[in-house]
């Protein structure tokens with residue numbers, strides 16, 4: 758690892774750039790772990806669609822199972838695993854809704870089929886069969902014929918505000934390197950001021 762960086766976002770950018778250059782597909786795929794009000798966990802893959810010091814953004818159906826869990830418990834964990842680079846990044850913190858403007862802009866950038874798919878999908882709810890889903894897709898296709906597809910009110914982004922980011926790199930003899938960055942709030946700050954501190958963990 759050895760990069761001379763002191764903030765986790767520059768290190769994330771460097772690793773993400775390497776992953777994009779070397780992974781055959783979906784370098785932005787990450788596992789998203791949520792827990793329900795009783796603390797029972799669930800995990801699934803989503804795609805990272807925006808990131809920076811203000812957080813890590815993904816998009817989904819806001820009536821899905823994950824959305825229900827996020828409403829009951831805002832704390833999540835994200836995990837990137839880039840197998841061929843032998844690296845993982847773990848991110849933990851609370852989620853909040855991305856703004857409407859941000860969700861609109863991302864929705865508008867998607868392909869028309871993906872936009873129609875968002876309207877057609879009742880994510881996480883059982884459907885009688887695949888044909889029902891395809892019929893719904895045709896129905897929304899006809900509904901929005903000849904016009905831009907608006908963002909469905911039940912679809913949008915979530916932003917994870919990181920409190921803990923850990924970079925793991927495989928090393929010889931199982932002496933893996935782990936760099937843990939933790940956000941420490943300034944005592945008494947109401948404006949969200951604080952700083953990242955870094956420590957090494959042992960395998």
Ligand SMILES: Cc1cc2nc3c(=O)[nH]c(=O)nc-3n(C[C@H](O)[C@H](O)[C@H](O)COP(=O)(O)O)c2cc1C
Pocket residue numbers: 783786799801802803804805815816817818821822823824880881
């Ligand atoms: C590589 C990969 C990327 C995915 N990306 C997304 C995504 O960005 N948003 C999303 O809602 N579902 C995505 N999915 C589907 C989810 O894993 C999941 O099946 C779906 O969101 C329903 O999850 P839930 O029932 O826990 O809400 C992706 C699946 C895979 C395998």
